[in-house]
Amino acid sequence: DGGITQSPKYLFRKEGQNVTLSCEQNLNHDAMYWYRQDPGQGLRLIYYSQIVNDFQKGDIAEGYSVSREKKESFPLTVTSAQKNPTAFYLCASSVDTQLRPQHFGDGTRLSIL
Amino acid sequence: QKEVEQNSGPLSVPEGAIASLNCTYSDRGSQSFFWYRQYSGKSPELIMFIYSNGDKEDGRFTAQLNKASQYVSLLIRDSQPSDSATYLCAVIPGGYSSASKIIFGSGTRLSIRP
Secondary structure, X not given: OOOEEEEOOEEEEOOOOOEEEEXXXXXXXXXXXXXXXXXXXXXXXXXXXXXXXXXXXOOOOOOEEEOOOEOOEXXXXXXXXXXXXXXXXXXXXXXXOEOOOXXXXXXXXXXXX | OOOEEOOOXXXXXXXXXOEEEEEEEOOOOXXXXXXXXXXXXXOOEEEEEEOOOEEEEXXXXXEEEEOOOOEEEEEEXXXXXXXXXXXXXXXXXXXXXXXXXXXXXXXXXEEEEX
């Protein structure tokens, strides 16, 4: 079955620690995205990538970093510079970025210890 | 003014009735509109997208787009308890052809009462 796999499902971060959220897709999609969702709010774009070895900042990129070394993988690192990281993180992909609907992984819930 | 607005709800609808969810957007030039369903604690699931004025039907779901009035609606016929979820409206503003510019509303919580 094709899809998007995010891991882990739950993650806890200590103060001053960097943590990495995994996102893998086997849909052969070129475009991948990372969103953050806070309770009762819509999704906000952190980073996106249109092609391997290229990525762009979204609306709330500060305190986050990404890489896109393989088409299938788009990991997100939440750095210690992100002071309020507690949220639901969603990875999505689409065939390309041109008006195509996005499909989401199951999400990672990040909390502060 | 929020770019994509939805009533947060909850909207309570009896089982078997029609649920009507509304979304307004501020950018008159917007071209692409999406509806996602999100169960509590789960990720959003795309259920409809619409690009042209008018209605688009898929099973029990109908998306309605009125660009002149800048609103998009989702109708759910024969509502079932399994339709109870938060429904997110998403819009790509005018002048953009990239999904990287998609803007999500904060969602409407729908509750179907037996």
